[in-house]
Amino acid sequence: MKRALTGIKPTGNVHVGNWLGMIDPALALADEYEAFYFIADYHAMTTVRDPAKLRKFTLETTATWLALGLNTDRAALFRQSDVPEVCELAWILSCQIPTGVLERGHAVKSAKDGGLDVNVGTWYYPVLMSADILLYDSDIVPVGRDQKQHVEVARDLAVKMNHHFGEGTLAVPTVSIKDSVATIPGLDGKKMSKSYGNEIPLWLPPKKLRKLLMKIVTDSTPVEEPKNPDGDTVFELYKLLASAEDTAALRGRYLSGGFGHGHFKQDLFEALDALLAGPREEYQRWVDEPDSVKQVLQRGSERAREVAAATVDRVRSRTGLT
Ligand code: TYM
Numbered sequence: 083m084k085r086a087l088t089g090i091k092p093t094g095n096v097h098v099g100n101w102l103g104m105i106d107p108a109l110a111l112a113d114e115y116e117a118f119y120f121i122a123d124y125h126a127m128t129t130v131r132d133p134a135k136l137r138k139f140t141l142e143t144t145a146t147w148l149a150l151g152l153n154t155d156r157a158a159l160f161r162q163s164d165v166p167e168v169c170e171l172a173w174i175l176s177c178q179i180p181t182g183v184l185e186r187g188h189a190v191k192s193a194k195d196g197g198l199d200v201n202v203g204t205w206y207y208p209v210l211m212s213a214d215i216l217l218y219d220s221d222i223v224p225v226g227r228d229q230k231q232h233v234e235v236a237r238d239l240a241v242k243m244n245h246h247f248g249e250g251t252l253a254v255p256t257v258s259i260k261d262s263v264a265t266i267p268g269l270d271g272k273k274m275s276k277s278y279g280n281e282i283p284l285w286l287p288p289k290k291l292r293k294l295l296m297k298i299v300t301d302s303t304p305v306e307e308p309k310n311p312d313g314d315t316v317f318e319l320y321k322l323l324a325s326a327e328d329t330a331a332l333r334g335r336y337l338s339g340g341f342g343h344g345h346f347k348q349d350l351f352e353a354l355d356a357l358l359a360g361p362r363e364e365y366q367r368w369v370d371e372p373d374s375v376k377q378v379l380q381r382g383s384e385r386a387r388e389v390a391a392a393t394v395d396r397v398r399s400r401t402g403l404t
Pocket of ligand 1: 087088089090091092099100101102103104105122125210211214215223224225226227228229232263264265266267273274275
C-alpha cells in the first residue's frame with residue numbers, strides 16, 4: 083500500500099488554515115493510503131521554549147486529529163520525537179545539501195521577516211523535514227502551498243542519495259497540494275498563520291468564534307450597494323465550507339446589494355459552527371483524557387519506529403556506516 087505522510091508543528095492553536103489546507107485533504111488520503119501523520123515537536127523547538135507549552139500544544143494538536151476523525155486503527159499518528167531515528171537520517175542528508183539551499187529556505191525567510199533570530203534549528207529545518215518524509219518511504223505528502231519548497235528539497239535529496247548510493251536507497255516523494263485550499267486567508271486577508279496573528283483557531287467556543295469572525299477585514303461598501311464576492315475573505319472562506327447551492331445563494335446576496343458584511347459574517351459563522359460543533363465536543367473529550375491521547379501516540383510511534391528502523395538500516399548499509 084502506498085504511503086501518505088505529513089506533519090504539523092505544535093506551536094499554538096490549530097487553525098482553520100491548517101484544517102482546510104492540510105488536515106482535511108490528509109484525512110481524505112488516509113482512506114486510500116497508509117497514513118503516517120505526526121506532531122512535529124522537534125520542529126516546534128525552533129520557537130517554543132516552554133516545556134509546559136510544548137506538552138500542551140502536542141496534546142491539543144493530537145486531539146485535533148482525533149476529533150476530526152483520523153482513524154488510528156489504520157493510520158499511525160505519532161510524535162516526531164518518539165522516533166529519534168529521524169535525527170540520524172537528518173545528519174546523513176545534511177551531508178548532501180549545499181548551505182545555499184538552506185539560506186533560501188522558507189523558514190529562514192519567515193523568521194527574518196518576523197524579526198526572529200535565525201537559530202541553527204530554523205536553518206536546518208528543511209533537512210529535518212526531508213528526513214521526516216524520507217524516513218517512512220513516503221509516496222505522497224499532503225501540505226499547504228507554504229510547504230511546497232520543503233517537499234521539493236526532500237525530493238532532491240532522495241534523488242541525490244539514490245545517485246550516490248544506488249537506486250532504491252530512498253523513495254522519491256510527491257507533494258500533494260489541493261489548489262482550492264492551498265493558501266487559506268486569515269482575518270486580514272493575508273495567508274492565515276500563527277506567526278501573523280491573523281488566525282481563526284479551530285476550537286474557540288461559539289461566542290468567541292463569532293466575535294472573531296466579525297473582525298475579518300472587509301471593504302467599506304455601504305449596506306445597500308452590491309458587493310464583489312470574489313476575493314472577499316468572508317466569501318472565500320464560506321465557499322470552502324458550504325454546499326454549492328448555499329454558496330450560489332450567498333453570491334446572489336453579495337451582488338444584489340441590501341446586505342452588509344455583518345450579515346455575511348453571520349452566515350460564515352453558522353457554516354463553520356455547524357461543521358465544528360460535533361468535532362468540538364470530541365476535541366474536548368480527548369483533551370480531558372490525556373492518557374488516552376498518550377496511548378494513541380504510543381501505538382503510532384511503535385508502527386512508525388518499525389518503518390524508520392528498516393530505512394535507517396538500509397541507509398546505513400548503503401552509505402558504509404556498517
Ligand atoms: P505547520 O505546522 O506550519 O502547518 C501545518 C500544515 O498546515 C498548512 N497550512 C496552511 N495551508 C493552507 N493555508 C494556510 N493559511 C495554511 N497555514 C498552514 C501547512 O502548509 C502545513 O501543511 N513544516 C511543517 C511541519 C512538518 C512537515 C514535515 C510537513 C514537519 N515535517 C514533513 C510535511 C512533511 C509546518 O511547519 O507545518
